[in-house]
Amino acid sequence: MTFYEISNSKLLYGLVIIGLLYILGFAAIFLKRSYKRCVELGIDRSTVNDVIKSSLAFTLVPSIAIVIGFFSLSAVMGIPWPWWRLSVLGSVGYELMAADLASKGMSYANVAAMAEANDPQVFSVIMIVMTIGILGGFLVLLPFGKKMTTGLMAAREKKDSTWGIVMSSCFMLTLASVFLPVMIFGDAVSAATLFTSALITLLMTLLIKQFKIHWLSNFVLAVTLLLSMIASVGWQALLG
Amino acid sequence: MKEKKETVILDDYTNWVHRFGRIGALIAILYMVFIPIAIALAYDSFPPLSAILKGGIGVMALFIPIGISEVISYTPILGSASYLTFLTGNILNLKLPCVLNALKLAKADQNTPEGDAIATVAVAASSILTMLIIALGVLLLVPLQPLFQTAFVKSATSYMLPALFGGMFLGILGPEQGSFRIKNKLLIMIVPVVIVSITVITGILISGLEGVAILLMLPIAIGIARILWKKGIVQVVTNEVKED
Structure with a gap:
């Protein structure tokens, strides 16, 4: 079996569908019990129903962006695995980063080159790495979630707790501090694509503010990703 | 007074929601780990530990601290909806705004019983819809898959990350x-x-x-x-x- 055959195998489809049905059931039980809880606490059913309607309406648009991310990932990693990853635990940005880091760690130029090698063991490595890498949060949430939800808010309200907010931001700032120079100084096409992406986001943000087309905000990530990927093909022809 | 407050916070629902969240999430995590192992064993493609370490060190170095920092940062806002939120992902772009919107609509504050319950309603509804939309995307992708195997698309996907x-x-x-x-x-x-x-x-x-x-x-x-x-x-x- 090759990378492509395993990544679209019936067994993987089956395992993913079973897992998704489990998560769907988990969410449905949460919905039912929390709805009942709201009513018990004296919140009007109409208010709870409005929250559900509003949540569904809000979810619809960002979900389309997730589907576009799924289309991108499935081009190199088959259908079931990105379906699973983007439905459970992941997000488009994280999955792309994880796949890219893992492929580079295994000495491939990028995810596409890794898939091109068609090595079944590489697909297993990617699945294992993407799974373990994203589980870090649960190391804290499972043992401490209950204590945190009943006590952490009070701690954050203390004056000196602003350090917690600053420290939390350090992870994302460090991520940017490493990837920006690597992309800018490492490869001309990467740099051009990066700047194209930033420019598209900036232009869309200005358009949204100028013409007050707020619904477009939900599409910024998806449109930027698609247009910048298309632009990268042009940049490869020019600079590659 | 402190004892009374504890009783209010740790009532039957709160105890249930955390127990159900913990056990349910733990089962899901074990299943997540089971899938790659089952596939690798079924197709005789289990990689050597060195390959997993080589491919995984960067991912783990990056995502484990980020994952931990996200839980610490967002759990106070998400409340007991955290279990479902972190399990279904897309936190910043989807679940967190959804919770804030729900709290505003219900005029509830987080870390109150009302706020906690309404946040869970919002996250659960949002999670179910997202999963259904992605499933729809899968159905649409199958007939479109040949398009994603073209040289143009493969070339474009090489630069997904900077994009x-x-x-x-x-x-x-x-x-x-x-x-x-x-x-x-x-x-x-x-x-x-x-x-x-x-x-x-x-x-x-x-x-x-x-x-x-x-x-x-x-x-x-x-x-x-x-x-x-x-x-x-x-x-x-x-x-x-x-x-x-």
Whole structure:
């Protein structure tokens, strides 16, 4: 079996569908019990129903962006695995980063080159790495979630707790501090694509503010990703 | 008084929601780990430990601290909806705004029984819909898959990461849109950016070692942030709430 055959195998489809049905059931039980809880606490059913309607309406648009991310990932990693990853635990940005880091760690130029090698063991490595890498949060949430939800808010309200907010931001700032120079100084096409992406986001943000087309905000990530990927093909022809 | 407060917080529902969340999430995690192992064993493609470490060190170095920091940062807002939120992902772009919207609509505050319950309703409804939409995307993709195997698409997917990062980094580097923003936060980045730039230009940091670089730069960034925060140069400022 090759990378492509395993990544679209019936067994993987089956395992993913079973897992998704489990998560769907988990969410449905949460919905039912929390709805009942709201009513018990004296919140009007109409208010709870409005929250559900509003949540569904809000979810619809960002979900389309997730589907576009799924289309991108499935081009190199088959259908079931990105379906699973983007439905459970992941997000488009994280999955792309994880796949890219893992492929580079295994000495491939990028995810596409890794898939091109068609090595079944590489697909297993990617699945294992993407799974373990994203589980870090649960190391804290499972043992401490209950204590945190009943006590952490009070701690954050203390004056000196602003350090917690600053420290939390350090992870994302460090991520940017490493990837920006690597992309800018490492490869001309990467740099051009990066700047194209930033420019598209900036232009869309200005358009949204100028013409007050707020619904477009939900599409910024998806449109930027698609247009910048298309632009990268042009940049490869020019600079590659 | 303290005893009474504890009784109110830890009532039957709260005990249930945390027990159900913990056990349900644990089963899901075990299943997540089971899938790659089952596939590798079924297709005789189990990789050597060295390959997993080689491919995984960067991912783990990056995502494990990020995952932990996200739980610490967002759990106070999400409440008991955290179990479902972290299990279904897409936190910043979907679940967190959804919870804030629900609290606003229900005129409830987080860390109250009402706020906690309404946040869970919102996250659960949102999670179910997202999963259904992605499933719909899968159905639409099957007939479209030949298109995704073309040279153009493969070429474009090679540069997915910078295509996403340019826009994403604008969001990270710009002012926060939530209830607070961090003044002068870009100062924290100066030293790490200079060090990484030098190592990239001189060829010390090659592609594939980004994860290691993050692990090395993280204590430097946190140390600098701590000094700047103590000196009052980096400050957490409350954002003004804009009414619609």
